[in-house]
Amino acid sequence: MALAAIFAVQALADAQPVVAFPLYLTVVLLVSLQQNRVESIAVAVAAATAVLVIPLATAGRASDVAPAVLLAALLLGVAVAMGELARHERQASGEVQRRLSELAGRERRLRATVESAEVGLGLSDLEGRLLQANEPLAAMLGRSRDALAQATLIELTAEQDRDALKDALGMLGSGDITRWQADINQVRADGTPVPVAVFISKLPNTATGEPALLIQVRNTSASRRSDALRDGAAAVRQVIVTSAGLDQALPQVLAALCAHLGWDAGQFWSVDGDRQAMRVRCAWNASGAVVEGFLHASRGLAVANGAGLIGRVWRSGVLAGEADLESSPDLDRLEATRGAGLRSAVAFPVVDGGEVIGVVELVSEQARTPQDDEVTMLATAGVELGQFIRRSDTAQALRRSEADHRAIFERSPFGIARISSGGELMEANPALLHMVEHDEETMRTIAWPDLLHAYDQAAARQHKAPFLAGITDGSSVQVRAATGAGSWLWLQLTATSIPDSSGRPEHVLLMIEDVTVVRETSDKLAEALEAQRDANTNLEKLDRTKSEFLSIVSHEFRTALTGIQGFSELIRDGGLETDEVRAYGGYIFNDADRVNRLIGDMLDLDRMESGRMTMRSAEVDINEVLAEAVSRAVPSATAVEFKSDLDPRLPIVAGDRDRLIQVVSNLVNNAVKYSPEGGTVTVTTRVEGRFALVSVTDTGIGIPAEEIAHVFERFRRVRSGAAQSIPGTGLGLTIVKQIVEMHGGKIWVESAVGHGSSFHFTVPLAPEGAESLQQLRHG
């Protein structure tokens, strides 16, 4: 366009260069101002060339060309200068423009940054009146920026933190501090608290205006929740680790969950033994009396599998929540939740080995929906609680078992000892120590080794294994043992081997029972049985003796009666000579007399043996008794010689004179009967200690050795058949022995066949009066 203008100008200028020149100049100037450097120069060159062309073509003279060249150069120079000027001017204004737009961009970015920052930012005066606030701050506090601009920091802060904030503002204002930071709660427009970390710094005093405070507010609810979750999990774990049992742990776990996670109450529901329902086992009220109604309504409620929130968690085994209890199908407790003002609940399963054994329910007065991290934390707590319950159940069972065993050990009426596999006494219970009357030390060092030894000896006698060798069968052994007090007991030891986990005998449990009474009773019983057997034997013997006696007695009677009956029959039938009758009468008399004596002896013996015969106890001079007996015997014993060797100083004895005469007479008559013609019968008396000793000695046929022991038995004479032809009832010596023994003396016999016999008996001396009789006799 510039060039077109130039060519237009050139056409006009044909007429007059001088006229064209200002036109050229105008074009060049316009072009220079508008166009860039190259264009304006090109236009200038074109204009200059146009100026030169005509003069060069028309004028041939140098002088005619010169003004044209000058004009061209001027045009060029003006064009360049003007172009440069214009460009420079243009450049200067572009820089300002650029800077301005840069500033605006930066401002935009800053604003965007401020607005999009995670932190809420605000600017206030020293009193805390907000001058500016960014959107995040507004959002954080749930208010519009306009509303914020009319608020003070104090108003935006929760009641409990206001004093601290006021103090801080005061100090910031006075310059005591330049910045302050704290975790406080601010309040949203709807009144809900917002946990924040606030950082306030005093801005430097700028030249322009008032000092201001830069307020940075960070919403810490997220980090606080994660902290709370972490702390809650740690608290639950702490409770689980330190608690002795479930019932101690449960309230603490619920309290920790409520405290750290901000729930108002918690309940632990456990599955009934029959797995038909769940019931509240433990509840925790972290809020106040209002919630109590809800807890009360839950108590005693039996929740079926699948019913309501609890039942659903039980069935599904996963955490579930009710953000709005009003729309919950848990009708059972709707009234209670309403009354308690509860709005939300969460329930998570307590799981052991994949099985739901309980449900923890947490309720809140606020509408809460657990977020993922809380869900994870609660689910983990459920698993940990489940493991703890199993552990504590096991541990409790173990403790109970241990306590049971300990109680048995301590209080058992039986002695119980634990013996090491090496045979050492490890432990003895009080009953054992009491039984054996030892203290534990003596029991271990002295009494137990003795007992062990006695056990082995007793076991060996019964062909049982020794104590340490293979006790597996609880075998019992009775041993005799001395107590610490020196008495003797019968102890029954029952040993049972207790294996360790690998089955090797680890120790031996020994039950020790005092069977002394039992044993002594059984011993006594055995004795009694033995005695009974003896008695039975005696009875049988007695029975035999009795029938034997009857047999012998009847034989004796019948023998005597044979003569009596036979001869009396002869006499009765008549036809006898007078001397025959006399002789037969004599036989009859003798046998009748014999029968009479037999009856007398038998009655005597019976009375003596049954204790019905009484002895008179009088002072008796034994020497006189002997003399009397001998004098009675002499007339019918003409074939023997009598000798007396009587001790003149023999004291009197206490006794029954008639009976003593019977004794001596019997012995003397026997001696006479068994003595051959010309034999000698000697009677002697001696003092033998506190007894009078009487002996009757003959020189007769003697008694065979095997008969000596039996001579005092009744009818022995008859049975042995010895000296059958010598008359006698066979009861004489038996009666003699009875009489002597009733006097407190003894009787015995010494004899040798062919040499004769000596019968000796003793009678106790009279304790008093002996001397007087002595005096009497010698006086």
Added chain:
Amino acid sequence: MAEANAGGTAVGQGSTAGTFTVLVADDNEVAQRLCKRVLEKAGYGVLIAADGLQAVDIAMSQRPAMILMDVAMPGIDGLEAMRRIKEQIPTMPIVIASAHSMASDRERFLAAGADNVLSKPFRLADLIAIVAKLASAT
């Protein structure tokens, strides 16, 4: 009269085969005398033994027609004597005359080989009847 009749019978038998002799073995002198008196009166010959051994000796040496044997005697008793005699002379009639006169005794004696048993005390007629019976069987 009974005695006379019995005696007559005995004498009659004794006369046909010599005198029918009875050995009375008894340690009781009264019993010996009674039997001797009664049996001789009845016409029998009587030998006396005072104990078991004597009875055996006399039975062997004198060969009586029968023996009236007591049981309770010194030395060997009547049963032992009977055993010994029967051993030598199995046909010898032996009547046990004992004061052991219970029922069991009677069985016992018969079992031991006695031909008859006479319980003491006895009626004289019973003694004569027993002897007469044996005498008639001879």
